[in-house]
Amino acid sequence: MLRKRIVPAIDVLNDQAVKYVQFRNPTIIGDPAELGKKYTEDGADELIYLDTTASLKNQDLKIDWIRKVAEQVYIPFSVIGGVRTVDDFKRLLRAGADKVGVNSAAVQRPELLKEAADIYGKQCVVLGLDAMPIYNEENEILRWEVYTHSGHEKTGMDVIEWVQQATDLGAGEIICTSIHKDGMKNGYDVELIKLLSEKVNVPIIASGGAGKLEHIEEVFKDGNADAALVASMIHYGDYTISEIKSFLHEKNINVRF
Amino acid sequence: MIGIIDYGAGNLHSVLKAIDRLGFETRLITKPIDHEESITKLILPGVGNAKVAMDVLNNSGLSHYIKEQVAEGTPILGVCLGMQLLLETSEEGNTEGLGLIKGSVPEFKENIEKVPHMGWNQVKDVQNHFLFHDIPENSDFYFVHSFYAKPKEERDILGVTNYGFDFASVIGNEQVMGVQFHPEKSGKFGIQLLDNYCK
Numbered sequence: 460m461l462r463k464r465i466v467p468a469i470d471v472l473n474d475q476a477v478k479y480v481q482f483r484n485p486t487i488i489g490d491p492a493e494l495g496k497k498y499t500e501d502g503a504d505e506l507i508y509l510d511t512t513a514s515l516k517n518q519d520l521k522i523d524w525i526r527k528v529a530e531q532v533y534i535p536f537s538v539i540g541g542v543r544t545v546d547d548f549k550r551l552l553r554a555g556a557d558k559v560g561v562n563s564a565a566v567q568r569p570e571l572l573k574e575a576a577d578i579y580g581k582q583c584v585v586l587g588l589d590a591m592p593i594y595n596e597e598n599e600i601l602r603w604e605v606y607t608h609s610g611h612e613k614t615g616m617d618v619i620e621w622v623q624q625a626t627d628l629g630a631g632e633i634i635c636t637s638i639h640k641d642g643m644k645n646g647y648d649v650e651l652i653k654l655l656s657e658k659v660n661v662p663i664i665a666s667g668g669a670g671k672l673e674h675i676e677e678v679f680k681d682g683n684a685d686a687a688l689v690a691s692m693i694h695y696g697d698y699t700i701s702e703i704k705s706f707l708h709e710k711n712i713n714v715r716f
Numbered sequence: 717m718i719g720i721i722d723y724g725a726g727n728l729h730s731v732l733k734a735i736d737r738l739g740f741e742t743r744l745i746t747k748p749i750d751h752e753e754s755i756t757k758l759i760l761p762g763v764g765n766a767k768v769a770m771d772v773l774n775n776s777g778l779s780h781y782i783k784e785q786v787a788e789g790t791p792i793l794g795v796c797l798g799m800q801l802l803l804e805t806s807e808e809g810n811t812e813g814l815g816l817i818k819g820s821v822p823e824f825k826e827n828i829e830k831v832p833h834m835g836w837n838q839v840k841d842v843q844n845h846f847l848f849h850d851i852p853e854n855s856d857f858y859f860v861h862s863f864y865a866k867p868k869e870e871r872d873i874l875g876v877t878n879y880g881f882d883f884a885s886v887i888g889n890e891q892v893m894g895v896q897f898h899p900e901k902s903g904k905f906g907i908q909l910l911d912n913y914c915k
Contacts, residue, residue, distance in 0.1 A: 460878060461829070462836040462856060499903065504836055530733055535858060535901045555730060557901065580764060582832050582860045631832065660830050685835070715836045715856040 529555020576629025644670025762797030767809025799894025
């Protein structure tokens with residue numbers, strides 16, 4: 460049986476791995492390749508690099524650090540951030556990335572997903588999805604809306620309609636970040652992850668909100684996620700990946716050791 | 717020297733880098749070369765579409781080269797799509813393969829599990845094959861594929877993985893071998909498997 464994946468997310472700014480406090484004030488925490496190697500040795504199943512340089516400032520995508528990661532890391536890794544064209548896919552994949560994530564550009568021009576999938580295959584086209592719930596007057600969730608530009612712009616699009624369109628076009632995996640949960644450390648948006656898992660037939664990586672081990676257990680058991688993204692939990696040294704995996708294994712979740 | 721068949725496959729460089737770092741000499745083979753070149757083993761990488769890959773191999777003369785080398789006893793290891801190309805036919809683009817192992821390559825049906833089969837899954841070494849030397853039983857390897865190998869002969873199945881049903885994740889017949897997963901992306905045991913093949 461396919462294992463549930465634990466996927467560390469590493470933010471990259473100007474070729475350095477950084478961590479953000481409340482989405483600002485980046486502090487350098489190391490070299491992207493060194494950090495990736497460390498997490499790999501500790502049992503990470505896959506890595507996701509979020510290049511915040513590219514997405515915030517529209518700079519040209521930098522690829523030197525990606526090459527270094529590819530040389531030192533022997534597990535799959537995705538690069539997300541600032542990807543706009545099929546040419547961007549080509550450059551990142553050639554530099555050694557296994558998958559490329561696209562977010563705002565796919566919302567602006569959904570055909571990008573198809574163009575990339577037709578050339579490189581669905582397996583390396585990852586849809587980055589930022590979502591926020593819409594409530595009714597009784598404070599019940601009516602639906603979720605798609606956001607872009609690192610969660611700054613609302614699109615008015617319905618999340619489920621969008622992921623169905625995106626997977627039809629060529630997205631082979633979805634990283635779903637719930638903006639209102641991100642950085643709060645009070646758990647993933649399990650309800651949304653569960654809904655996505657029911658509605659589309661591609662793997663779902665849950666992102667945003669993990670603060671303790673039980674949150675990961677919950678998103679696998681109740682949300683039916685295929686993978687859980689972890690960031691602050693491990694970057695701040697609260698947990699190691701092997702601790703996370705031992706815990707999940709004890710809870711009868713099928714993880715790789 | 718390990719000859720890596722270069723026909724534009726997506727994972728070529730990660731395979732190459734992994735072999736280099738193990739300390740083996742490598743050479744990219746883009747067209748049929750003289751046998752004098754002391755190529756002792758071949759690797760056929762591959763990510764992408766079977767029909768497209770076979771067209772490139774056929775048009776460049778590499779298909780003929782590979783078959784000739786294998787006939788002379790040179791071992792070959794197919795990786796992912798490279799493994800699927802070792803069989804006689806593939807449903808992906810309805811193409812003929814290299815025919816080095818008897819059997820076909822059907823597509824996963826979506827009603828069984830999510831397609832593609834993507835992620836870490838266990839491989840059971842069913843024949844105590846040397847590729848698994850120094851690798852613990854039922855270790856995990858990283859898979860990404862929508863089609864799978866279906867060898868005609870039971871004896872050509874070296875490793876088995878369960879994804880809704882048991883499929884052949886490692887195949888082989890004498891000096892012809894193939895792995896469906898990506899050893900170059902499967903952490904230390906993947907690297908161990910490449911080392912086992914190359915040495």
